[in-house]
Amino acid sequence: EGIRFLKRGDWSPAQREWISAFIFREVMPVITPIGLDPSHPFPRVLNKSLNFAVELEGRDAFGRSSGAAIVQAPRVLPRVIRLPRELGDSEYC
Secondary structure, X not given: OOEOOOOHHHOOHHHHHHHHHHHHHHHHHHOXXXXXXXXXXXXXOOOOOOEEEEXXXXXXXXXXXXXXXXXXXXXXXXXXXXXXXXXXXXXXX
């Protein structure tokens, strides 16, 4: 069907720039990471929702090391993002 999934290592500089702008413009405003710590080892997640476990670097607002978080993929975002045609080497990248 002409659909091509690009690996991160294969992105061109122009593709990286577009993807980065897309994430800051469309994704970041609607995600909320839920930090994991000893007193909250695993947060409550919605049934049948897409969640990501992520590793964090740095410290939180209280100076504690934040090691991990859960990020729920909002349902308002598409699961597959199509690059603009001029940035891909096929019709659907």
